Amino acid sequence: MTDSRDISAEDQARHAQKMSKIKAARDRMMAGKTGEKGLVIVHTGPGKGKSSSGFGMIMRCIGHEMPCAVVQFIKGSRDTGERRLLETHFPHLCQFHAMGEGFTWETQDKRGDIAAAEAAWARAQDLIRDPEIRMVLLDEINIAFRYGYLDPMAVIEFLAAEKPPMTHVVMTGRNAPPELIELADLVSEIAVVKHPFRDGIKAQQGVEF
Template identity: 70%
Template sequence: MTEPTSDDLARHSQKMAKKKAARDKIMATKSDQKGLVIVHTGKGKGKSSAAFGMIFRCIAHDMHCAVVQFIKGGMSTGERDLILSRFADLCDFHTMGEGFTWETQDKARDIEMAQAAWEKAKDLIRDPANKMVLLDEINIAMRYDYIDVTEVVEFLATEKPPMTHVVLTGRNAKEPLIDLADLVTEMELIKHPFRDGIKAQIGVEY
């Protein structure tokens, strides 16, 4: 690696000063705050992991929050166990699903559980004490029409408190939800160890 010359360093400083001035000008126009509708979707890993990262940020700031899991069953996960054992006073955690559809093999029961989870979610979102509510894997429930996406979008548009953040995760997010959302991230799959015969592992997937 070639050591930078004094001229290189001076040019770099000037370039960064211009960038900072431009950035400061942009930031001066950003003064509004609002409760966001945030969607994590796509085939890649990390949708729920990123959402739980925001939940733990809320916990770190002593902000009350809540989680409703729509699909995942009652299996032990690191996030769930940590929240229930250490932070139950700051985060309400509700695992309402009984597993993926190929595991339950009971569509009527899946619909019943998804509907119950949605009713719980609405109660938690309406509660102004909750600064963030994570609806984990709700996109899957909407994909299979266990929950009507039109109802979800209408509720978020009309009943969500103005400063409450709602995070919705899962593959195949439907277009009406994407249109409503303030922030949408699609996780792209490039490589996954499952394709090489490696199963889900503690600390990585759960």
């Protein structure tokens, strides 16, 4: 590690000049970024962290005292840290609706899974239509698309036609359909490099739930 006492005055001057140029370029770029709009945001990909990122955005909204809501499409009655936190401490700012029946290999009831997904989407539509709610997180909705529980085009058409202009909608889950990616304003694909599950480590409190 370089000791700051070893940096010469000449090195410092070159660094300052370089950073000044970068700042000027950055300021010029940001000067043209003045628009605001409600975004459709998609977190997808095989890596861990899609829902975690969505909940991070929900916590930012709460920090700004922006009303928000969560609808979980797959995860059901399971006790999770984020659900406990939001329902216990922030019910006045964030509505939490866990409406899934669990993962499809657990329920083994496609009819019931479809009914649960349709009920979750109906609730989500009501929340999105409410202009007082600034962000709605649709957690694992992409899984509902993947298994045929919901028609992605019906969801896309609703967002295009009825989402209030300043409402953010965050949609998580692997295998986001290409039509949704095309509609979205912000898409992040999370890759997997290493995961402890491959080494026999189970899902752990505070990490996965």
